[in-house]
Amino acid sequence: MSTAGIVVGILSCFVGVGLFMCIAIALYLGYTQGEQMSKCFKNSASSITSATHRHSGPYGKIQLVGGISFVVTFPRFFLKHGILDAADAGNFPLHYKRKLIALQWSFIGVFISMALLACLGWSGILD
Template sequence: MTFTEILFGYLSGGIVLGTVAWIGFALHTAYTQIDLMLDHLHNCPAVRARAPLRHGGPWGKLLLVGGLSGIVTFPNGLLKRGLLSAEDLRTFPAPLKRKLAVMQWSVIGLLGFAFLLWGVGKVVGWHE
């Protein structure tokens, strides 16, 4: 194996470990703060549509936290369509909003880096 292949292997392993850590962090947030998040966003149709996921076990809670992090991080489209209450978003706790935004941007970064490595591997010819 060349140095470049070893480097890409370590980088890919880092992506896998980062993804596992993100899932653990998201599940911890779901099991400890889901009620607080749903209470603060109770007037939002977009959140009410996702709320039954809280009873869907770990997978449902993971989907719910992922959806809420996207809603809190990128609210403009939902605000324009009336699916998100501006008052609920304004009163949402800032530390929790920051935590959800970091979660959202970190998973975007992990996926982006994974696709970048995949693309480089395609160009170099490591993947068929």
């Protein structure tokens, strides 16, 4: 195996650890603060904080936190389509908002990194 292949392998390990950390943080937020975050969307569409997400185990908690973080990170899209109420977006607690925006961009960065490393591996440049 070439040196470039080893470097890509090590970077892939870092991306895997990053993904694991993002999932662990989402689970932690879902189990400890999911109910409080769900209560902040009283006037918005129920698809953001569906009751099935809250009561369907770890996968549901990840879906709940992922949905809320997506809404908090990109509120214009949801306001434009009538899913999010402007009052709910403005009244969302700032400490939750910062955590969820950082988590959302971390997930996006991890998935982009994963895709780039996969394309680099499949391209044959490293052979």
